[in-house]
Amino acid sequence: MSSHSPIFGLYCLPSGASAACTPVSFPLLSVRISARLTDLSAQVTLVQTYLNATAPGVPTSTEARYAFPVPARAVVHSFTMIRGDGTRVVGRVQEKRAARKTYDSAVQRGKQAGILEQSTPDVFRVSVGNIPPNEEVQIELVYATELTEDEENDSVRFHVPMHIGARYGVAPAELGGFESQNVRSHGAFLEMITHIESTSPISEIGSPSHTISTELGPDPALPNASQLPFSHYARVFLSSDAQLQKDFVLTVKSAGLDTPRCVAETREGEVAMGLTFVPRFVLPPVARQEYIFLVDRSGSMDGQRMMAARKALVVMLRSLPHRDSSSLFNIASFGSDCTLLWPQGSRAYDQETLEQATEHVDSMWATYGGTEIRYALGKCFAQRQSDRPTSIFMLTDGDAWDLAGVLELVKGTVDKHPVRVFVLGIGDAVSTAMCEGIARVGNGACMFVGESETKFTGKVARLLKAAKTPVIGDVHVDWGSTVVSDEAEEEFELLECPPAPQTKRSAKLNLFDCDVDVLESDDSPAPPPSLEINLPPIPSAQQSPFKIRSLLPGVRCTVYAILQSSQIPPKVVLHGTTADGATIELPVDVTASCLGTIALHAISARKIIQDLEDGQHGLARDGDPDLLSRTVNAAIVRLGTKYGIASSQTSFVAVDETIESVDANEVETFEEGLNSLRTLASASASSAPSAGVHMPAPAAPPPPMLIAAPPPPPRAPPPGSVAPSSSSESDDTYGIGSDAGSHTAPPIDDAEESDDDMGFGLFDGGTPPPHVDSDSLVNSDPLEALARLQSFDGAFSAQVLDLAFMHLTVDRAGLRALLSLPAGLKDEDVLLATVLAMAYLSSQLGGDVERECWEDMYSKAHDYVCDALGWQSAQLMASQAKAVDVFG
Structure with a gap:
């Protein structure tokens, strides 16, 4: 967790106050959001109405400031300030120093002006000068963004940070209860409408974050609405009379979103093009690779976020390759400090180290204080094995303001060594600039899991599959x-600029010149041009x-x-x-x-x-x-x-560009803004619109929680450490962020040998599948429970036969007869459990769990059974097909 949080919302400083003084917020009266989604892109128009509640005569600063977050992959291409009388002050793009000079000069001359500047790639700052007392002002921002992948194939995820709906700072004392008594009502605090257009029929719409209202079909206001294919359009509504406490996430599924497509756009003798697709291919996994899992255990990871990290690790650990390879792995925990499960270096992937790692994962709690990402990555880079490629998986909810330093560290390492970095961002407060930036310069990939999401194993599987795939060059x-x-x-x-002409010094020097102020005079040579x-x-x-x-x-x-x-x-x-x-x-x-x-x-x-x-x-x-x-x-x-965009070197500046007052209908044109890439998404060759009207399919409800019960209480923390909070709520506050506490990271000892080591192997000296504590299985969803019962080589523990969620209709003797396993097998129950687990994974998890979530587990089990019995794949498939019939 970073030690300083930006202030999101319009605020100013009391007149004459220092920068460290508590800001005075301008009450946020309402937020309107209009978004247009076209398959793979979105354009978002945000209109916020603030009120300068300062009474006339009360001294305040002439400048109010406003900061807002956007996804790092977004581009801000419009900034407009709308005064209370309807006057629109429209921004234009200049070089950032020239824009700041233009703005400062306008404010000093008493003109109303605004400037939008980039603080980081995912946080922008707006300053507005000379807002009259008791006047409303609207801030209108437009940005275009790519949509990210969601859990399933052919599905996308739309995310809107809701920090925009927050009130920051402390209301001035002179207002005397203004917020509760004098703010006139503007109806709902938040109104959001999302227009969805797809090149093929929309099969599913859902929100894992909020309750939404959905209308299928094109907007009746469209001039040709009756001629448009009904099932290719939808509108989603969200309304609230209070600010939202978490980000808004919308998921859309439609056939063909992953297929290759390329769109071209012309402009003044130029062509802009976008090529996009989701690769689908299979290559033999990288041999002799090292895997390091870097887990954020800062205080903000407490609750659901830490549970999500543990679940992701349990599945990922079972999916590491073990055949014809020499995989090494390690687990690092970071916060204010960074510690390793095995400080002396990564260890070989086998049953013993898998069980040690699982025990370590189950003991993870959010007790490591702040979020020192750069230090943690540096330690992992220093500890990596130099004789093989390394893939690092970072699981985090935090951000760090040292974005340039972190990216420079990753880029410098990746350029010199065979290292790739993959990131799973957890929670709503994660920095998209940091996570996507690390994955981008680290030649990896980045996925995000929302604050309340538990359906994310598909994203974890994609990251691991990508890491196991050899690099495709050139x-x-x-x-x-x-x-x-x-x-x-x-x-x-x-x-080179020509040097300024130098004047010749007078022959006489006045040693006491009354016109000279020695405190202001500076005869030091000017810097070279x-x-x-x-x-x-x-x-x-x-x-x-x-x-x-x-x-x-x-x-x-x-x-x-x-x-x-x-x-x-x-x-x-x-x-x-x-x-x-x-x-x-x-x-x-x-x-x-x-x-x-x-x-x-x-x-x-x-x-x-x-x-x-x-x-x-x-x-x-x-x-x-x-x-x-x-x-x-x-x-x-x-x-x-x-191209009229804000960046690290360019800013929007708006100064007194007045137009005639606009009526309500004209203000509503924020819903008719440009759509950045709508035909990039609509170019799929297989999705020609049909001329008929399709009957709508019911929208899918938000996915249910997959974690059935909270985790067991933590073990007693070591002396000097901070006990984890029992709250699972986000640590995000919508005022000024307090500094993160300097928690001391608890020491992590080397994992000890298990006292419960069963003294037998399965075949030819192999190690037995793990015996898992029943509480861990009760608190897990079916996929996680099965993952916990799988050994490194693919075998499943006989405990699979006792799992209640399988609802078996036959006993073990019936299973033996049904599957026709060879007679006289040693530890026959393990083979029964493995075949049964394979049947359950392939037939019982349902459409909510993508195949890629469990296919690595399944593949390892398949190889294990074929090796153990000398079977061909067809024999195993026939036996597995029989096992499907035993589930009630």
């Missing part, structure tokens, strides 16, 4: 006639990612490009090469967007800027880091100003 896209090469060079020139950067012409093709480092199965791959051409290529082709020399070629037809927007250009430019900030570019490097930094910044300014 991946590049042929954008028609242009191929972007990672060796491209953009030469630039340095133009800076060198101006003359950027080269824009390249014929700009691509993001600048270099496609790998393709990962089950993890969406999206590549953007801006071509300096007015011609849209009919087809693009993705090429690559596997480690064993096999070539890859994926041709994709291009669909032209007919929306007339430039939003695809904006989001493409934002991704290119992200590459520049990460150091992924073709700018010439001559050993001068300062020169390179200024060149990169100049390139960012060129992109930000050209």
